[in-house]
Amino acid sequence: MPDTPQTINRDSYEPAYAQIVRLLRQQIASGQFRPGNQLPSESAICSQYGVSPMTVRRAVNILLDQGLVTTVQGRGTFVKSLELGSSTFALDELQDIFRDKEHSKVQLLRTRIVPASENVAHALTIPPGARVIYIRRLLLKNDDPILCHEEHLIYDPTRPVVEAEMDVTSLYGLFSGTGETGIKRGLLVIRSALLDEENAALLRAKPSTPAFCLEHTFFDFNNQPVSYGYFICSSDRLKFSARVGIWD
Amino acid sequence: MPDTPQTINRDSYEPAYAQIVRLLRQQIASGQFRPGNQLPSESAICSQYGVSPMTVRRAVNILLDQGLVTTVQGRGTFVKSLELGSSTFALDELQDIFRDKEHSKVQLLRTRIVPASENVAHALTIPPGARVIYIRRLLLKNDDPILCHEEHLIYDPTRPVVEAEMDVTSLYGLFSGTGETGIKRGLLVIRSALLDEENAALLRAKPSTPAFCLEHTFFDFNNQPVSYGYFICSSDRLKFSARVGIWD
DNA sequence: AAGTGGTCTAGACCACTAT
DNA sequence: TAGTGGTCTAGACCACTTT
Numbered sequence: 001m002p003d004t005p006q007t008i009n010r011d012s013y014e015p016a017y018a019q020i021v022r023l024l025r026q027q028i029a030s031g032q033f034r035p036g037n038q039l040p041s042e043s044a045i046c047s048q049y050g051v052s053p054m055t056v057r058r059a060v061n062i063l064l065d066q067g068l069v070t071t072v073q074g075r076g077t078f079v080k081s082l083e084l085g086s087s088t089f090a091l092d093e094l095q096d097i098f099r100d101k102e103h104s105k106v107q108l109l110r111t112r113i114v115p116a117s118e119n120v121a122h123a124l125t126i127p128p129g130a131r132v133i134y135i136r137r138l139l140l141k142n143d144d145p146i147l148c149h150e151e152h153l154i155y156d157p158t159r160p161v162v163e164a165e166m167d168v169t170s171l172y173g174l175f176s177g178t179g180e181t182g183i184k185r186g187l188l189v190i191r192s193a194l195l196d197e198e199n200a201a202l203l204r205a206k207p208s209t210p211a212f213c214l215e216h217t218f219f220d221f222n223n224q225p226v227s228y229g230y231f232i233c234s235s236d237r238l239k240f241s242a243r244v245g246i247w248d
Numbered sequence: 249m250p251d252t253p254q255t256i257n258r259d260s261y262e263p264a265y266a267q268i269v270r271l272l273r274q275q276i277a278s279g280q281f282r283p284g285n286q287l288p289s290e291s292a293i294c295s296q297y298g299v300s301p302m303t304v305r306r307a308v309n310i311l312l313d314q315g316l317v318t319t320v321q322g323r324g325t326f327v328k329s330l331e332l333g334s335s336t337f338a339l340d341e342l343q344d345i346f347r348d349k350e351h352s353k354v355q356l357l358r359t360r361i362v363p364a365s366e367n368v369a370h371a372l373t374i375p376p377g378a379r380v381i382y383i384r385r386l387l388l389k390n391d392d393p394i395l396c397h398e399e400h401l402i403y404d405p406t407r408p409v410v411e412a413e414m415d416v417t418s419l420y421g422l423f424s425g426t427g428e429t430g431i432k433r434g435l436l437v438i439r440s441a442l443l444d445e446e447n448a449a450l451l452r453a454k455p456s457t458p459a460f461c462l463e464h465t466f467f468d469f470n471n472q473p474v475s476y477g478y479f480i481c482s483s484d485r486l487k488f489s490a491r492v493g494i495w496d
Numbered sequence: 497a498a499g500t501g502g503t504c505t506a507g508a509c510c511a512c513t514a515t
Numbered sequence: 516t517a518g519t520g521g522t523c524t525a526g527a528c529c530a531c532t533t534t
Contacts, residue, residue: 015503029432031469041519052505054302057521065313073520074512082466083425085343087436088336089488095333177331180283185493188335192440192458192483210440210458218330219493221279235440240337240488245433245467263522289500300524305502321501322531 008049016051020059028068028079029246035081039069042077068246087244094147094231094238098175103142106171109202110136113155120152123217123228131155135229137171138202146237148199151229183226186218190240199232210235256297264299268307276316276327277494283329287317290325316494335492342395342479342486346423351390354419357450358384361403368400371465371476379403383477385419386450393451394485399477431474434466438488447480458483 006023008016027033040048045056060077063069067086071077097104114134121128132152139147149171173179193213200207214231254271256264275281288296293304308325311317315334319325345352362382369376380400387395397419421427441461448455462479 017503029469031432034469035429043519052507054506054523055504058503060520071520072513074514074518076513076519081421081425081427081429082431082434083423084434084436084464085339085346085423086425087434088338089436089438090336091333098333173329175331175333177329177334179329181329182283183330183493184277184279185491185495186330186332186335188332188337188490188492190337190438190488192460194442194458208456210442212440216332221277221282240438242436243433244436245431247433265522290502291500300526302504302525303523306522308501319501320532322499322533324500324532 008051016049017055017058017062020045020049020051020056021062024059024063025068025246026248029248033079035079037079039077039079082245084244087242089240089242091240093240095175097139097141097146098172100141101172104146105140105143107138107140108135109138110134116152120228124152124154124225126154139171145203146233148202148232149229150232151227154224154226181218182220183218184221184223186216189215191215192235193232195232195234203232203234203237205234212238212240256299264297265303265306265310268293268297268299268304269310272307272311273316273494274496277496281327283327285327287325287327330493332492335490337488337490339488341488343423345387345389345394346420348389349420352394353388353391355386355388356383357386358382364400368476372400372402372473374402387419394481396447396450396480397477398480399475402472402474429466430468431466432469432471434464437463439463440483441480443480443482451480451482451485453482460486460488 008019010016012019014022024033024039033039039045039060042053042056042060045051045059046053049056060069060071063077064071067083068080069077070080112134113131115129116124116126116132118128120132121130124132126132133155135149135151135153137149137151138145139149170179170181174181174183191213193211195203195205195207195209195211197207199211200209211232211234214233216227216229216231217225218227220226256267258264260267262270272281272287281287287293287308290301290304290308293299293307294301297304308317308319311325312319315331316328317325318328360382361379363377364372364374364380366376368380369378372380374380381403383397383399383401385397385399386393387397418427418429421429422431439461441459443451443453443455443457443459445455447459448457459480459482462481464475464477464479465473466475468474
């Protein structure tokens with residue numbers, strides 16, 4: 001097919017820079033610009049579409065962020081080839097569950113004050129045996145158990161985050177970013193594991209089923225760890241996927 | 249401590265927009281702006297730092313991309329609270345292994361033409377029993393087996409990608425984005441699994457050890473699947489982690 | 497009406513690379 | 516020297532929200 005010269009629609013709700021991103025993406029996706037190829041220079045794109053340099057710059061910066069191109073000062077902009085190592089996995093599925101409050105439910109199984117185990121104490125940087133709040137939750141979707149959650153919280157009645165965390169709904173807040181959690185940052189680690197007897201029973205699965213263990217540590221604005229725990233779910237209930245390269 | 253009024257260093261190698269990003273980040277990280285708080289208006293930031301609107305705009309856009317703030321037209325810019333659901337997991341560890349060519353080695357265990365199984369045929373959208381190229385690799389780090397790889401390639405001698413893929417080194421290219429793979433996009437799925445006898449032996453681990461199975465499908469620029477397979481590694485050899493929120 | 501974010505211009509100047 | 520990307524200006528105009 002011939003090159004259909006494409007232009008910017010100034011009346012569109014889609015801003016000029018976004019239109020340029022889209023057009024360049026399409027040309028890369030279609031193979032018109034192949035990996036390694038040099039894109040037209042920014043000034044060329046300016047005159048081609050009749051926009052100012054800043055607008056083109058912005059578009060190129062977006063392609064750069066998206067990992068589709070690399071830029072070399074003094075040389076030009078080049079199409080990158082697919083890079084497996086830079087792929088990222090999102091918690092889409094988990095997020096969907098938490099977002100869909102209609103069909104999901106958090107069940108509080110247990111909440112107690114307990115002495116911290118070695119592991120927990122280390123994660124929370126407190127002395128072993130110090131008291132922590134232990135919470136056990138079960139997340140259900142359509143009354144079907146999906147996810148176990150086990151959490152250990154710093155025990156400090158003066159800290160408001162504790163009350164907020166105890167609230168069953170705070171889990172939703174953590175996932176959706178709503179709610180005032182007072183948490184500055186978190187570390188998540190995915191491990192592969194086997195369901196133990198207890199979790200298997202809760203999730204109505206066979207023991208020793210392959211499972212994901214999503215360990216988490218959360219820190220407050222004083223950089224103190226305030227929560228350590230893990231989500232556990234059977235492997236066939238959840239998978240992590242990533243798309244890499246150009247998906248139109 | 250008192251507010252130390254911070255200014256832009258025009259002589260720095262760090263561009264003005266990046267300095268503004270850094271300064272705003274610091275103020276958010278320190279709790280000076282808390283989640284939910286409104287940031288100073290862009291025009292206020294302009295006059296505070298003595299820069300033009302476009303420069304501030306760019307800085308705010310970066311904070312937006314980083315998920316630290318939200319903007320509402322007509323209202324202002326606000327600090328977001330931590331959102332667990334938007335965390336992404338990177339293959340850093342895997343990438344490190346592939347990047348460090350000095351200490352890592354790809355061993356070709358087997359390469360044959362075989363009829364496609366049901367699964368493979370489905371993934372490659374070819375008829376079951378059609379011939380595919382089957383490749384089995386082992387990735388070693390310091391002569392220590394880390395990763396098994398099993399791959400099925402469309403058998404088409406006219407397609408150059410096949411030759412490239414057969415090359416042992418092409419795996420490095422895929423991860424690092426170097427090399428001309430002719431691949432447009434890929435889909436990756438992480439599953440939790442148990443090591444079977446064969447893989448356990450290769451990885452010198454006990455059978456039924458928890459493991460990650462990283463399934464992949466790659467598509468060429470005609471949107472045809474050309475490769476389907478999986479990486480397998482024992483869980484204690486590799487973990488996926490994500491940082492969410494503000495890590496200084 | 498006043499204040500906010502969002503887009504865009506038409507240049508300028510700089511740093512770097514190639515020839 | 517000519518061409519490339521990278522930063523930045525000093526405004527303009529628009530869309531939106533609040534008062």
